[in-house]
Amino acid sequence: MAFEKVVVAGGGVLGSQIAFQSAYCGLDTCIWLRSEGSIGRTQPKLDQLVKDYHAQIDAMEAALAKSRADGEPMAPGVWAMGIADPDDFDPARCHGAVDAAAENLRLELDLSAAVADADVVVESMAEQEEAKIEFYKKLAPLMAEKTVVVTNSSSLLPSKFTRYTGRPDRYLAMHFANHIWRNNIAEVMAQPKTSQESFDAIMEFAGQIRMQPLPVRKEKAGYLLNSMLIPFLFSAMDLYVNGISEPESIDTAWVRGTGAPNGPFQILDVVGLVTAYNIVQPYTKVPGFMAPYNFKGISRMLKEKIDAGETGVAAGKGFYTYGG
Amino acid sequence: MAFEKVVVAGGGVLGSQIAFQSAYCGLDTCIWLRSEGSIGRTQPKLDQLVKDYHAQIDAMEAALAKSRADGEPMAPGVWAMGIADPDDFDPARCHGAVDAAAENLRLELDLSAAVADADVVVESMAEQEEAKIEFYKKLAPLMAEKTVVVTNSSSLLPSKFTRYTGRPDRYLAMHFANHIWRNNIAEVMAQPKTSQESFDAIMEFAGQIRMQPLPVRKEKAGYLLNSMLIPFLFSAMDLYVNGISEPESIDTAWVRGTGAPNGPFQILDVVGLVTAYNIVQPYTKVPGFMAPYNFKGISRMLKEKIDAGETGVAAGKGFYTYGG
CATH class of the missing domain: 3.40.50.720 (NAD(P)-binding Rossmann-like Domain)
Structure with missing residues (x-):
């Protein structure tokens, strides 16, 4: 009807x-x-x-x-x-x-x-x-x-x-x-x-x-898309804050490896680092939750960039530099 | 040199x-x-x-x-x-x-x-x-x-x-x-x-x-690409085995939401379900590791499909049906 x-x-x-x-x-x-x-x-x-x-x-x-x-x-x-x-x-x-x-x-x-x-x-x-x-x-x-x-x-x-x-x-x-x-x-x-x-x-x-x-069909924080996107972005930031590699190389690995139009740090710049920071906060408080990820390190890294005004595309600079 | x-x-x-x-x-x-x-x-x-x-x-x-x-x-x-x-x-x-x-x-x-x-x-x-x-x-x-x-x-x-x-x-x-x-x-x-x-x-x-x-720059199981791809595929299979939604809808959410050419279940069919099953096994044995994911359920689901011969693109059927 x-x-x-x-x-x-x-x-x-x-x-x-x-x-x-x-x-x-x-x-x-x-x-x-x-x-x-x-x-x-x-x-x-x-x-x-x-x-x-x-x-x-x-x-x-x-x-x-x-x-x-x-x-x-x-x-x-x-x-x-x-x-x-x-x-x-x-x-x-x-x-x-x-x-x-x-x-x-x-x-x-x-x-x-x-x-x-x-x-x-x-x-x-x-x-x-x-x-x-x-x-x-x-x-x-x-x-x-x-x-x-x-x-x-x-x-x-x-x-x-x-x-x-x-x-x-x-x-x-x-x-x-x-x-x-x-x-x-x-x-x-x-x-x-x-x-x-x-x-x-x-x-x-x-x-x-x-x-x-x-x-x-069942209640799920993040629905479908964010239930996949958020852990994916965590995994990428984890590689960065643990000194495994740099945003550019991590993005290239994803884009070249999967054919996606954007890598995780390019997505983070669009989403905005303040939003990312807010999403990470609850995870920093539950020891062992999603155990392999260094949430404290991720939170610290995002905070430093936010404090420097590097909050993403809208600010002209995030992990990358935009415009002028 | x-x-x-x-x-x-x-x-x-x-x-x-x-x-x-x-x-x-x-x-x-x-x-x-x-x-x-x-x-x-x-x-x-x-x-x-x-x-x-x-x-x-x-x-x-x-x-x-x-x-x-x-x-x-x-x-x-x-x-x-x-x-x-x-x-x-x-x-x-x-x-x-x-x-x-x-x-x-x-x-x-x-x-x-x-x-x-x-x-x-x-x-x-x-x-x-x-x-x-x-x-x-x-x-x-x-x-x-x-x-x-x-x-x-x-x-x-x-x-x-x-x-x-x-x-x-x-x-x-x-x-x-x-x-x-x-x-x-x-x-x-x-x-x-x-x-x-x-x-x-x-x-x-x-x-x-x-x-x-x-x-x-540091030793890391999965290098860059698989360090992101594997948790991403876990998050998608977790949605499925917990009855949140179906592979087609989960794939559509990812493809439409990120512009990627393929969703996680399409990727799993290419990778092959036997490979996916082997990757999941160690996780089923560590309680609380990557805590939110239902690894036992994921493992069971993959095993059932493998037992039914639905191992992916190479077999003509995985989460989707191919060819003929």
Whole structure:
């Protein structure tokens, strides 16, 4: 049973993208915001998304035309599957859907009005436990019986919040990657009380908004991607801090050995060293956990670089130097 | 001081490639083999390499011509940096170097004659500890003072053998990836007694035979690549055996999330499940080592698939089905 009415609570980077994508796919969508101030911060993000989507559609049209003229496959990386399939791409229709999304997407300050009759509420608030609990407590009594609630929290497990939602069986997680119209995967994760029915409904909803749903059938910190990415980055930093080799050589080993586009230190620079540092901290406090890794050394190395302002691509310097 | 005379001990898959590559790069090269029977097994490998190199040079010539005609960069994956740089590619000279390698590369049964005056001996024998010790004991008294010895063992640490080489400071490891003329990386790894001078000499030798040398400054099981690849594959199998998700979804999360060409289960199918099973075994015996991973579950899962004949790409079926 397809969803029709979608509410996104929170207009941050991902909240805006999820809501805009939902509206782009023709669903009745609104963003609930806490205050007039939030509207002032969210509207510019939506205006930018309108430009980004139009630009992406133009780039796809050009790439498709070139590929047909050359009789060769399209350059990788151009196609945004969140926008259209190559075999079923109608640029005019896509541009129209962007304009319709911009027109139809509503911003609401009244939570009760926002969630009335919603099929799904996507909680996309800041990653603060207390603030989320507060929100769920306020939300619970306002929803219709049918409403399924999903959190897109990266770092807080849904089971922390289940009891505050008033619907343990209809509560789960749905995790997106940034730029969701291009990186269109959604990790759909159950918590222990999630029903199969609501899990299946959210898997289907992911498809409705053109995400590729990836099932995460049991609660797992890091979902699928970060459950692999984090230990991988640990193993690379461990080689460095133990004096085995240097970032450039470690990256080259990975890139040349696996064909990946980026090595671990290149990924760390994009993720940002502050984020990496925060992820490492709990591991430094559990002796023997993931025993072979020198977490104290990793933490110290990251701290030194952060203190020197070398926090990654955004700062112009991390393990590598960028720009100018 | 560049090396001139190279001896490869052992004519297996990698031994043959290392020797052929060395001869292709113009170094005086011989393969020492234990018996007439070994010659019968090695010569066909060398004959095949002659064909592979010629074919690779033809493919590179065609790709370069097409790229120049189109005014576009070459398709990735065609260029074998072990054969030539795109900017300095002379097909006739390369074909000539292949024929010269085939002509000049010698096979020797007499170890003493083989290693006389050698600059480097590359030990590329089977991965059997006793057999390697036997070989080093026989080799040690026959070598000139200057000779540096490297092992290309993947799984046995060089420090196990240092004492048998008679030259602790001139003994280290040099690890190649299969198809070395395409995957031209060489992990150059010191053991505790390796001198800086011989480490530097082998880094330079790697460059002489057109490998990209990756320094591994301290002894480390798995060198650089496998030190990252193995925990990464563990983390993926852990998600599967704990019922979090399925190989296809886990692979999709990695490929879509990082842009890598292959996910962990696709890599496992190429590596082969028997190899993966053997790598996991020691971990099942150390409680708490890399604590979060369910090694017993991983081992059981791999064993079941191996017992069912699903050992990977070579068997037509592993986590995925191939061919037919």
